Amino acid sequence: MDGKEKTYGGYEGPDAMYVKLVSSDDGHEFIVKREYALTSVVQVNFAENRTNEVSIREVPSHVLSKVRYTNSSTKIPKLPIAPETALELLVAANFLDCQIKYILIHC
Amino acid sequence: MQSPPPRFKQFLLRSRTIGELLAPAAPFDKKCGRENWTVAFAPDGSYFAWSQGHRTVKLVPWSQCLQNFLLHGTKNVTNSSSLRLPRQNSDGGQKNKPREHIIDCGDIVWSLAFGSSVPEKQSRCVNIEWHRFRFGQDQLLLATGLNNGRIKIWDVYTGKLLLNLVDHTEVVRDLTFAPDGSLILVSASRDKTLRVWDLKDDGNMMKVLRGHQNWVYSCAFSPDSSMLCSVGASKAVFLWNMDKYTMIRKLEGHHHDVVACDFSPDGALLATASYDTRVYIWDPHDGDILMEFGHLFPPPTPIFAGGANDRWVRSVSFSHDGLHIASLADDKMVRFWRIDEDYPVQVAPLSNGLCCAFSTDGSVLAAGTHDGSVYFWATPRQVPSLQHLCRMSIRRVMPTQEVQELPVPSKLLEFLSYRI
Numbered sequence: 001m002d003g004k005e006k007t008y009g010g011y012e013g014p015d016a017m018y019v020k021l022v023s024s025d026d027g028h029e030f031i032v033k034r035e036y037a038l039t040s041v042v043q044v045n046f047a048e049n050r051t052n053e054v055s056i057r058e059v060p061s062h063v064l065s066k067v068r069y070t071n072s073s074t075k076i077p078k079l080p081i082a083p084e085t086a087l088e089l090l091v092a093a094n095f096l097d098c099q100i101k102y103i104l105i106h107c
Numbered sequence: 108m109q110s111p112p113p114r115f116k117q118f119l120l121r122s123r124t125i126g127e128l129l130a131p132a133a134p135f136d137k138k139c140g141r142e143n144w145t146v147a148f149a150p151d152g153s154y155f156a157w158s159q160g161h162r163t164v165k166l167v168p169w170s171q172c173l174q175n176f177l178l179h180g181t182k183n184v185t186n187s188s189s190l191r192l193p194r195q196n197s198d199g200g201q202k203n204k205p206r207e208h209i210i211d212c213g214d215i216v217w218s219l220a221f222g223s224s225v226p227e228k229q230s231r232c233v234n235i236e237w238h239r240f241r242f243g244q245d246q247l248l249l250a251t252g253l254n255n256g257r258i259k260i261w262d263v264y265t266g267k268l269l270l271n272l273v274d275h276t277e278v279v280r281d282l283t284f285a286p287d288g289s290l291i292l293v294s295a296s297r298d299k300t301l302r303v304w305d306l307k308d309d310g311n312m313m314k315v316l317r318g319h320q321n322w323v324y325s326c327a328f329s330p331d332s333s334m335l336c337s338v339g340a341s342k343a344v345f346l347w348n349m350d351k352y353t354m355i356r357k358l359e360g361h362h363h364d365v366v367a368c369d370f371s372p373d374g375a376l377l378a379t380a381s382y383d384t385r386v387y388i389w390d391p392h393d394g395d396i397l398m399e400f401g402h403l404f405p406p407p408t409p410i411f412a413g414g415a416n417d418r419w420v421r422s423v424s425f426s427h428d429g430l431h432i433a434s435l436a437d438d439k440m441v442r443f444w445r446i447d448e449d450y451p452v453q454v455a456p457l458s459n460g461l462c463c464a465f466s467t468d469g470s471v472l473a474a475g476t477h478d479g480s481v482y483f484w485a486t487p488r489q490v491p492s493l494q495h496l497c498r499m500s501i502r503r504v505m506p507t508q509e510v511q512e513l514p515v516p517s518k519l520l521e522f523l524s525y526r527i
Binding site: 079097 | 496
């Protein structure tokens with residue numbers, strides 16, 4: 001992962017190719033291409049923090065994997081969600097959705 | 108012809124055809140007996156079966172069939188296709204390689220169902236004991252329901268007859284296996300009953316479900332095997348508890364014979380199709396009608412809906428993503444609907460369609476017609492939203508009554524119970 005950053009550009013600066021998403025629960029860091037990180041949370045934090053780092057309270061891996069496949073034409077793999085985590089995930093996804101609507105209305 | 112308001116027409120896309128399987132030409136084309144009343148896919152996606160008319164059922168290995176469509180174009184006459192299937196050097200036993208079979212059932216075939224000893228959801232490991240069948244091997248069976256009320260059970264891998272179940276006195280109109288791998292078979296018949304058979308116990312008939320006043324057209328198990336829906340003439344839609352074999356409730360709302368039913372993959376929705384030109388989506392846990400898909404505009408009033416109007420809906424099927432349903436109607440169209448929109452997202456022309464089924468991976472819809480042929484289309488695919496995936500995961504294990512008790516905002520409760 002680090003090697004790729006050096007070759008293709010890092011996540012510093014406003015026009016970086018990559019952005020880094022950080023989960024504040026356990027500090028997981030996910031580095032993805034900017035064009036894939038279309039979630040509202042990323043846009044909000046650009047405005048607020050002027051950095052390319054975003055803290056998300058919930059587990060971002062599910063969101064990220066979904067965002068990756070929205071923009072690609074590869075075959076969509078199944079995403080197994082255990083029922084125990086599904087409820088939290090639903091609340092989180094609904095929260096992100098509401099944020100999108102908030103941004104759209106207020107921008 | 109009545110049609111939806113013009114401004115919606117621009118959103119109706121035509122579905123992509125994948126292929127066709129045409130019935131072999133018979134000397135007496137107009138004679139009754141050619142109809143393809145039923146098509147079915149094996150639960151593991153390995154086989155596709157269709158009743159070719161003239162008392163035969165054809166079993167084709169599904170992946171080879173798909174390859175054939177890609178290699179040889181969309182038209183595929185079945186007579187020569189069996190010769191064109193590539194023969195590979197067999198290095199193992201022949202039972203490991205799927206082979207084509209044509210099965211002569213001896214009577215007009217009205218219904219087909221695949222049964223597997225492997226549960227469709229690999230959630231628990233269950234030790235299954237076998238009596239007559241091969242030990243230690245996954246069994247794949249094909250049940251065929253015939254015109255004289257008999258049910259014949261065939262082994263899919265060898266094409267041999269295993270069991271002959273005799274009890275119904277009239278046409279066996281629909282068959283369905285429980286999806287939990289227990290090889291419980293339910294048959295629905297024009298003799299106004301449904302019968303429950305235990306195929307692990309040599310086909311012993313366990314129970315007769317009585318309650319219909321008229322022909323029973325179709326039946327479907329819920330994905331957790333706890334509920335069975337049966338639909339029939341005289342507007343009947345019944346829900347049965349399959350642990351105690353009692354009737355849970357009757358769902359009222361249709362105005363004519365109800366001819367097809369299907370549960371959503373999470374068991375939270377039930378789709379029923381009727382000759383009253385409508386498809387209803389119900390909540391099976393409390394009997395509410397959640398959605399209505401009409402095939403005639405404006406919708407016929409009950410007096411008109413109770414008669415013939417050339418828009419009878421013949422079949423309905425839920426896709427595996429839990430978001431789309433496909434319906435076949437007498438107006439020569441196949442429609443794909445999203446469960447959250449009022450108008451179809453895709454349509455395809457089909458004359459004399461009688462039955463439809465989604466493939467196991469949900470990518471293809473197969474529809475059988477009056478002349479014994481099958482047509483295949485690509486289903487509309489899209490990435491399901493994360494919220495919908497969560498909803499399906501929760502609803503697989505939780506009925507509507509429990510959902511209402513969850514500590515989440517009311518908007519989410521509405522979403523979870525499919526009431527948006």
